[in-house]
Amino acid sequence: MTGKHHVDADVDVDDRGPDTSGSAIRSLGARDRPDSGGRARGRADSGGRADSGGLALARGLGEVLLTCGVVLLLFIGYEVWVSNLFADRKQAQAREQLTTAWQRGQDPLKGEDRMNLPIGKQVVLPAGQGFANLYIPAFGKDFARTVVQGTSDRDLDAGPGHYVSSQLPGQLGNFALAGHRVGKGQPFLNLDKLRPGDKIVVQTAANWYVYAVLGSRPAYLAAGGIADPAKRxxxxxxxxxxLDSQGVRGREIVSPEAVHVIAPVPNHPLATPARALLTLTTCHPKYSADQRLIVHAQLSRAAPRSGSSLPRELPGGTI
Known part of the structure; x- marks a missing residue:
């Protein structure tokens, strides 16, 4: 959520003509052979030094690349695994604190998550405080994350974060959340796997809220019968x-500056909301922050919390 000999042999020819003198031959031999050998050794030494320099350069470059590779692997290891360990610890703390507050009869939202509450009603919460739990059955029966207030780096290290300018669960308008895609807990790693009609469940102190991902579910189911993978x-x-009746998509990919996706009516900042929506945002593609992957869902039903009963959209749920 990446840089860039062929050696010719010299041949000495003596053109002074034949010499029958042994002394001359001996003299030539004594005089020229050492010189010729010296020149040959000089050329060999020069080529050796060139080869040695090339090998040293290649060896040095290889060591640099190896070091860069090790550093990159360590960075990826930290981002994906080590940061997850720290984030999981912070998420566990947020969940424990919220559970304890609920057991004591304390509601961080102060009951302001009532259905159809007029838009604009907000609750002042400390940054990083947990106030709801998020369940996405499509991500597995064990997927559960405590939602915290705020979307700073520090807030998102603890779990999915609530855009403070957006609405609360169940309210008219848009309850918008951000979450990491890879590393740091990666709650929205598989956000691209959500399909039209998939359920997203939000738990507060008083209520359960069930949202359904927007988009055309009939068209999606029909697409499953297309044989060609690319066309499917x-x-x-x-x-x-x-697009639905208010011009809201189930999923879209936008630039990081496209803040209108968390408007009360996504992508229509001047429109008056008439329903409760949920928007999930994360980085796109994986291992990059160039764009944002956005999923929109609409509130399909709500139920008051009753003891330990779960909504039927969750495993073992009945209400």
Whole structure:
């Protein structure tokens, strides 16, 4: 959530003509052979030094690349595994603190998450404080995250963070959350796997809220019958991107500056909301922050919390 000999042998020819004198031959031999050998050794030494320098350069470059590779692996290891360990610890603390508060009859939201509460009603919460739990059955039966207030780096290290300018669960408007895609707990690692109609469940001190991902579910189901993988994928993407009656898509990919996706009516900042929505945002693609992956869902039903009973959308749920 990456840089860039061929050696010719000299041949000495003596053109002074033949010499029958042994002394001359001996003299030539005594005089020229050492010189010729010296020149040959000089050339060999020069080539050796060139080869040695090339090997040293290659060896040095290899060591630099190896070091860079090790550093990169360590960085990835930290981002993906070590940061997850720290984030999991912070998430566990947030969840424990919220559970304790609820057991003591304390509601961080002060009951302001009532259905159809007029837009604009906000509750002042300390940054990083947990106030709700998030369940996404499509991510597995064990997926549960405590939602904290705020979207700073520090807040998101503890779990999915609530955009403080957006609405609360169940309220008219848009309850918007941000979460890491890879590393630091990676709560929204598989956000791209959500399909039209998939349920997202939010638990507060008083209520359960069940949201359904927008998009055309019939079109998505029909796409599953397309044999060609490329065409099937294109049809599924189109089904998720289908606009509803208020011009809101189930899924979209936008630039980081596209803040209008968390407006009370996503992408229509001047529109008056008439329903409760949920928006999840994360980085896109994985291992990059170039863009944002956005999923929108609509509140389909709500139920008051009753003891340890769970909504039927969760494993073992009955209410």
């Amino acid at each position: 994928e294109a049809a599924e993407v189109a089904a998720l991107a289908a």
